Amino acid sequence: MFVSIDNTPRDYAWGSRSAIAEYLGREASGGPEAELWLGAHPGSPAKVTGADPETAPDLVALIAQDPAAVLGERIAALGPRLPFLLKVLAADAPLSLQAHPTPEQARAGYARENADGIPLDGWNRNYKDEFHKPELIVAVSDRFDALCGFRSPEEIEALTLLLAEADVAATRAEGGQQGAIDLLRGRLQGPDGLRSTVEWLLRDGRGGDTGQVAWIVERVAHLSGSDAALASPHAAAYATVTDLARHYPGDPGLVISLFLNRVTLRRGEALYLPAGNIHAYLQGLGIELMAASDNVLRGGLTPKHIDVDELVDVLDFRPLPVPFLAPIETMPGVSTYRPDVDDFELHRVDVGPGAATVAITGPAIVLSVAGTLHVSGAVSDTDVPAGGAAFATPDEAELTFTGTGVAWVATTGSGYARD
Structure with missing residues (x-):
């Protein structure tokens, strides 16, 4: 059986006003169009067109009528739920830094938050369901920019060393107070340094009396246009911080972005983002396919809730190759x-x-x-x-x-x- 389906793009503020409409040959709504969801996720199930709206208005209702026939007996016995969600995603501004759990972490987290009485729509809810959420993104625009996964310790050392040298020179010239970048580097070089530093930034780096994030971002801004920065292999990392700061001033994710791989996909190139891989889509149009789950642990570049303890437990801090997936x-x-x-x-x-x-x-x-x-x-x-x-x-x-x-x-x- 074939059933025609459609949906209305989600109007998240970071969405493009034209990219999805142009790609699909549709009329634009005039507002941001961030994601077109095609699936049976309850957050925005695809509408079944041409069907009786009282019996099967969307894919969720269609599946409920006869799960074995619509999904197949094996999948119906496991759920029944459509295991994947297809999206057309158009980012005109950066999305939040985030990671997703393993199946085991999702089941345990969902049960724990239910036992704690946290409402499913609660502001501090991490686990909306029992499922993992691996993701695949394929660029369909000329370029698609993203952050994903942690750099090697050697790369992080090199880019923070250049930042520290620039900080010394600027402090002498301005007569200011040095310290934030030394503190950053000291933490990175300590036991379990990357995890410790990410946790420190998310808990304490935003403000208070220290304002470490603001100080580090200011130094990055001074450095990013310099000859030393432009000649280094990390020029894109410094430029990314200053670009992100226009959208998320003072956010700890600005500094965390320094530790992440900066990736530009060309049309047809893809990333596969498994559990624990911290990532953020920055700009571009892509076809995204994922497991049908709402489980997101945010790690910066957002005003939303960040559960630091759960995030650092989920994150994979190992330096891994950029997870390209060739067709x-x-x-x-x-x-x-x-x-x-x-x-x-x-x-x-x-x-x-x-x-x-x-x-x-x-x-x-x-x-x-x-x-x-x-x-x-x-x-x-x-x-x-x-x-x-x-x-x-x-x-x-x-x-x-x-x-x-x-x-x-x-x-x-x-x-x-x-x-």
Whole structure:
């Protein structure tokens, strides 16, 4: 069965006013359009178009009518819930620094906060459900900028050393008081230095009598345009701090951003962000696919609640390579992004002049972004116009695309179909 679906973009303040509309060939709303959600997440379930609104107004209601038929028996027995959420994301300003828990952390945190009586919509609630939230982002704009994961200790030492040298020179010239950057470097070089420093910044760095964050950011601003900074391999890190400070003045995340990898994706390049990887999307248009969860531990660049204890327990402080995920050509015209989780995988389908086929082992969502495409499955078929979307049930088994255009197909990984 194929069902046409649609939704209204979420109007978060950081969203672009034009990027999603232009990408999908729609009329812009005039306000910020940050994320178009295509899935069955209760926060904004996709609307089922052309159906009786009293019986199946959205995907949540459609699944509830017959979970085994809509999701497949294996997934229905586990939930029933659609395990993934497909988004078109358009960032015109930086999002918050954040990380997501493992399945074990999510289950334990959800049970603990329920036992503590914290309302699901409470301002201090971390765990809205029992599920992990790994994420995949694919750039569809010419560039997509992000922060993700911690740099190596050697890189952090080099960029803070240059900052300290600039601080000494500036302090002598201005007759000011030196100390914040020395304190920062001292903490970084102590036992469990990175964790200790992140915790200190989030607890004590914002203000009070010390104002350590403001002092460090001021020194970064002085340094970022200098010959020494521009000649260093860390010029982008310093520039990122000054850019972020325009949006989040005084926020501890400004200093934490120095410790993170600064990444620019080109069109078609992707990041896969597993549990514990601290990250923030800065600017750009992307296709995002994630496990369907609301569990977010924030770590700065936000006025929202930050649970420092829980965050540092969830964060992976190891210096790891930037988690690029290269697509593989699974068949002609089909590029597949396949992370190491069963919750989801993503296919980019270039259709024309011949047919292109995607095998599915669970439910799927098709989003056409160029051209009207005809999609045939094992039991039915449908047309998906440019900017339109359709939900496919698992019994369609294999989706064959004809016409001319481009589609994104989100579905579960093959492991989800196994007992």
